[in-house]
Amino acid sequence: MQYPEPIAKLIDSYMKLPGIGQKTATRLAFYTLGMEDDDVKGFADSLLAVKKDLHYCHICGNITEDEPCEICRDQSRDQSQIIVVEHSRDIMAMENMNSYHGLYHVLHGTISPAKGTGPMDINIPALLKRLKSNNKQVKEVIVATNASVDGETTAQYLAKLIKPAGIKVTRLAHGLSAGADIDYTDAMTLTKAVQGRTEL
Amino acid sequence: MQYPEPIAKLIDSYMKLPGIGQKTATRLAFYTLGMEDDDVKGFADSLLAVKKDLHYCHICGNITEDEPCEICRDQSRDQSQIIVVEHSRDIMAMENMNSYHGLYHVLHGTISPAKGTGPMDINIPALLKRLKSNNKQVKEVIVATNASVDGETTAQYLAKLIKPAGIKVTRLAHGLSAGADIDYTDAMTLTKAVQGRTEL
Numbered sequence: 001m002q003y004p005e006p007i008a009k010l011i012d013s014y015m016k017l018p019g020i021g022q023k024t025a026t027r028l029a030f031y032t033l034g035m036e037d038d039d040v041k042g043f044a045d046s047l048l049a050v051k052k053d054l055h056y057c058h059i060c061g062n063i064t065e066d067e068p069c070e071i072c073r074d075q076s077r078d079q080s081q082i083i084v085v086e087h088s089r090d091i092m093a094m095e096n097m098n099s100y101h102g103l104y105h106v107l108h109g110t111i112s113p114a115k116g117t118g119p120m121d122i123n124i125p126a127l128l129k130r131l132k133s134n135n136k137q138v139k140e141v142i143v144a145t146n147a148s149v150d151g152e153t154t155a156q157y158l159a160k161l162i163k164p165a166g167i168k169v170t171r172l173a174h175g176l177s178a179g180a181d182i183d184y185t186d187a188m189t190l191t192k193a194v195q196g197r198t199e200l
Numbered sequence: 201m202q203y204p205e206p207i208a209k210l211i212d213s214y215m216k217l218p219g220i221g222q223k224t225a226t227r228l229a230f231y232t233l234g235m236e237d238d239d240v241k242g243f244a245d246s247l248l249a250v251k252k253d254l255h256y257c258h259i260c261g262n263i264t265e266d267e268p269c270e271i272c273r274d275q276s277r278d279q280s281q282i283i284v285v286e287h288s289r290d291i292m293a294m295e296n297m298n299s300y301h302g303l304y305h306v307l308h309g310t311i312s313p314a315k316g317t318g319p320m321d322i323n324i325p326a327l328l329k330r331l332k333s334n335n336k337q338v339k340e341v342i343v344a345t346n347a348s349v350d351g352e353t354t355a356q357y358l359a360k361l362i363k364p365a366g367i368k369v370t371r372l373a374h375g376l377s378a379g380a381d382i383d384y385t386d387a388m389t390l391t392k393a394v395q396g397r398t399e400l
Contacts, residue, residue, distance in 0.1 A: 003292065004265045006249040013243035018231050019224075030289055031218050033250050033263065040251050043213035044244040049206040050233050051240050063233060065204045089230055092203065 007033070059130065061106035061123045063088045071104060078102040080139040084127065084158065086110055086146060094144065102142075105130070110150040111157055119157060127158075131167060140168040147174055207233070259330065261306035261323045263288045271304060278302040280339040284327065284358065286310055286346060294344065302342075305330070310350040311357055319357060327358075331367060340368040347374055 002008060007029050014025035032040060056062065057069035064070065071077065071091075081102030083094055091104050109122040131138055143158055145151035159169040175193035176185060185193075202208060207229050214225035232240060256262065257269035264270065271277065271291075281302030283294055291304050309322040331338055343358055345351035359369040375393035376385060385393075 004254060004263060006246065006253045006265065007263065009242070010246040010250050013239070013246045016235065016239055016243070017228055024219075026289060028217055029250065030287065032247060033254060035216065035251075037251055039213070039216055040247050042209070043216070044247040046206065046210040046213045047232060047240050047244040047247075050210050050229065051235075051237055053206045054204060054233060063204060063207065063230075065206065087230065089226060 056106075056108075059126075060104050061088075061108060061126060062091055062104060076101075079134075079137045081142060082127075082130075082138055082140075083142045083144050085144050086151065086154075090144065107145070107154070110145055110148075110154040112150040113153070114150075119161075122154075124158070124161075128161065131162065131165060136166075138167055140170060143169065143171040145171075256306075256308075259326075260304050261288075261308060261326060262291055262304060276301075279334075279337045281342060282327075282330075282338055282340075283342045283344050285344050286351065286354075290344065305341075307345070307354070310345055310348075310354040312350040313353070314350070319361075322354075324358070324361075328361065331362065331365060336366075338367055340370060343369065343371040345371075347372075 003011065010029040010032060011022070011025045014020055014028045015022060020028070053065055054063050055067075057064045057067065057072055059068045059072045062069045062071065066073070078101050081100075082105050083100065083102060084105045084107060085091060085094070086107055086109060088106050091106070094100055094104070105123070105127050107122045107124065107127075109117060111117060111119055111122065127141075131141070141158065141162055143155040145154045155171050159171075162169050173196055174189070175196050176182075176189065180189075182190070203211065210229040210232060211222070211225045214220055214228045215222060220228070253265055254263050255267075257264045257267065257272055259268045259272045262269045262271065266273070278301050281300075282305050283300065283302060284305045284307060285291060285294070286307055286309060288306050291306070294300055294304070305323070305327050307322045307324065307327075309317055311317060311319055311322065327341075331341070341358065341362055343355040345354045355371050359371075362369050373396055374389070375396050376382075376389065380389075382390070
């Protein structure tokens with residue numbers, strides 16, 4: 001026995017999403033069946049809209065409806081700093097600090113020898129072109145890749161590439177999270193926190 | 201700072217699904233952005249199709265494209281037995297046994313005093329009508345509600361209602377799962393297994 005075709009197709013679609021297996025997809029598909037017509041129509045419309053109306057800013061790689069994106073367009077922002085992030089969604093976290101007013105660059109991934117992703121496979125060429133073409137306006141590139149092996153590799157690679165051009169390359173501090181308990185902190189984080197200790 | 205409107209809307213849509221909060225919805229929305237155009241279009245189409253092409257069989261309450269559903273239409277099935285389940289998806293589990301060839305009835309829920317769901321709020325009236333109108337063809341109603349308090353309440357209620365009509369009402373055995381270890385089995389399950397012990 002098989003599910004009616006419309007529900008089988010919807011289960012397949014849900015299973016294409018990350019972290020959703022057959023059981024969850026089936027549960028979601030049956031749940032969809034019981035949702036309000038308007039909600040399902042809105043869901044379908046918004047799926048089509050993200051593919052149709054959004055693209056990557058040709059300057060920084062952030063997702064945007066307009067070209068260039070809101071941040072690249074904003075001349076009141078500090079043009080001398082660029083924070084380099086792995087994903088567009090990381091920009092939201094940075095903006096939530098409410099204390100950084102420079103520019104961004106989205107790599108859409110990291111250099112990863114394990115996954116076979118090289119520097120040319122992510123948005124690094126566009127960053128180099130950007131740094132060359134802006135008449136030395138950029139004084140500092142702040143690498144904000146994740147605190148993972150690949151994030152670290154990418155940061156080191158960018159530093160080697162960009163520093164010779166006379167641009168300062170920095171990276172985020174590694175250490176204790178806000179409110180962290182010392183005795184619940186893992187050894188690697190503690191090691192980084194001790195190495196990066198600052199004078200009082 | 202806010203996400204571009206198309207992505208914000210898609211995040212809202214994902215959040216309407218059960219068990220998906222803001223973080224997961226955001227991750228799924230950004231993932232959708234990177235999916236193949238055809239896959240996203242197929243996803244949107246299948247969402248609309250389940251609402252447009254599927255409905256509940258007027259006899260048994262199972263989801264179906266046709267009316268009545270495949271199972272109700274199939275005269276080669278044993279017309280004397282009806283398995284009563286909570287949800288359409290439970291039918292799939294029953295059919296996977298490959299050993300039951302009777303009919304089904306879907307309640308779309310359970311009686312639940314805690315949630316304020318009474319017998320009239322679920323698909324019980326249609327079951328009673330069905331039993332009355334089929335000239336005593338049905339000899340046995342097998343209640344296959346979940347092994348929960350509400351499932352139990354519903355089973356007891358159905359038995360009280362249907363037995364006076366001279367129809368046998370049974371329910372699934374409760375006991376050890378296939379391959380279960382006694383020492384990992386909870387006390388309630390063991391109790392049921394002992395109570396339901398069969399002679400060798």
